[in-house]
Amino acid sequence: MSQPFEGLPTSPLADELVDKAFSRAARSGRAKSGHDAQESMLLTATNIISDNLENVVSGWPDFDRLDPFYVNLADAIVNVDALRQHLNEVTWASRKATDIRHEYESKMRNSGIDLAEKHRKQAFARLADVVEEVEDDLEALLDAREQLRDLPDIRPDEPTIVVAGYPNVGKSSFVNDVTRASNEEASYPFTTTQVHVGHVEHRHIRYQLVDTPGLLDRPAEERNEVESQAVSALEHAADAVLVVLDPSVDCGYPLDLQRSLRDDIGSTFDAPVLSVFNKSDRAEESFEDADHMMSVTEDENVEGVLMAAIEAIDYEPELPIDED
Numbered sequence: 054m055s056q057p058f059e060g061l062p063t064s065p066l067a068d069e070l071v072d073k074a075f076s077r078a079a080r081s082g083r084a085k086s087g088h089d090a091q092e093s094m095l096l097t098a099t100n101i102i103s104d105n106l107e108n109v110v111s112g113w114p115d116f117d118r119l120d121p122f123y124v125n126l127a128d129a130i131v132n133v134d135a136l137r138q139h140l141n142e143v144t145w146a147s148r149k150a151t152d153i154r155h156e157y158e159s160k161m162r163n164s165g166i167d168l169a170e171k172h173r174k175q176a177f178a179r180l181a182d183v184v185e186e187v188e189d190d191l192e193a194l195l196d197a198r199e200q201l202r203d204l205p206d207i208r209p210d211e212p213t214i215v216v217a218g219y220p221n222v223g224k225s226s227f228v229n230d231v232t233r234a235s236n237e238e239a240s241y242p243f244t245t246t247q248v249h250v251g252h253v254e255h256r257h258i259r260y261q262l263v264d265t266p267g268l269l270d271r272p273a274e275e276r277n278e279v280e281s282q283a284v285s286a287l288e289h290a291a292d293a294v295l296v297v298l299d300p301s302v303d304c305g306y307p308l309d310l311q312r313s314l315r316d317d318i319g320s321t322f323d324a325p326v327l328s329v330f331n332k333s334d335r336a337e338e339s340f341e342d343a344d345h346m347m348s349v350t351e352d353e354n355v356e357g358v359l360m361a362a363i364e365a366i367d368y369e370p371e372l373p374i375d376e377d
């Protein structure tokens with residue numbers, strides 16, 4: 054399974070749906086005559102409308118059962134409460150179309166041909182009104198689909214290592230280096246940035262590494278609302294955080310700023326947060342607050358840092374319980 058919004062069906066626009074329903078109905082009416090023709094038109098139009106609207110809704114994941122990580126992430130770019138409301142409206146319209154069918158089926162059953170046609174026309178007018186009432190909802194859903202289909206494929210159920218730190222400290226170098234063998238790296242456009250997701254396997258467990266340029270590379274107060282919401286989502290997903298610091302300050306950020314970013318992250322994430330001082334090849338001294346020193350370019354202790362993150366996670370896969 055990939056991210057839950059990837060395969061969302063497209064939703065029809067209100068006009069398109071009404072046109073489709075009525076033209077199919079006309080066709081089915083032409084195949085019959087008299088009373089039967091009117092009944093067949095009613096059945097066809099109401100079914101097309103209720104089925105299409107129902108399919109719009111059932112294509113969306115159930116927000117009550119969705120992992121909170123995805124609810125949070127989705128909420129960063131669309132308003133999830135509004136989205137639920139749009140889905141409820143469309144469900145209402147789908148049911149309403151079925152109600153109209155039942156109502157007019159029984160009205161037409163005992164009526165002569167002229168009255169049957171009058172009822173059928175009345176039913177069509179009401180169907181058109183119902184669909185028009187959800188015109189905005191259908192548009193909003195189409196819009197939300199466009200925005201959500203490219204969400205990063207981060208799997209909240211997989212053990213996750215989030216890599217944070219100021220720009221140019223070596224985050225991407227680290228992620229690229231440790232995930233090189235797996236060939237499984239992808240980057241996703243997310244608002245104004247790119248989220249990179251890579252994988253490593255250790256003892257048959259797949260770990261996910263998430264590199265977050267634009268999100269966890271500067272102080273919280275510099276994040277906009279969308280970015281803050283995305284960071285809350287990451288707080289849910291993270292099982293360990295590596296904050297990479299560059300003591301050589303080649304990256305262009307003074308070490309005290311880098312430390313205070315690390316401390317911020319340490320106080321907001323529940324997961325263990327490790328301080329990783331990179332570019333050890335460029336720094337003479339050692340640092341008391343470094344959990345680990347490494348040099349990605351010199352291949353020094355890179356594997357050690359990865360193992361430290363994996364140990365910090367201490368992931369126990371859920372094993373099937375043997376019942377015998």
Ligand SMILES: Nc1nc2c(ncn2[C@@H]2O[C@H](COP(=O)(O)OP(=O)(O)O)[C@@H](O)[C@H]2O)c(=O)[nH]1
Binds near residue numbers: 220221222335347
């Ligand atoms: N000297 C040295 N340079 C490094 C090391 N790790 C990364 N770099 C360099 O630092 C720069 C920024 O690295 P990058 O991975 O893009 O940083 P990011 O912005 O945090 O993802 C690049 O030019 C890297 O080659 C290291 O261990 N030592």
Ligand SMILES: [Mg+2]
Binds near residue numbers: 221224225226266
């Ligand atoms: Mg980078």
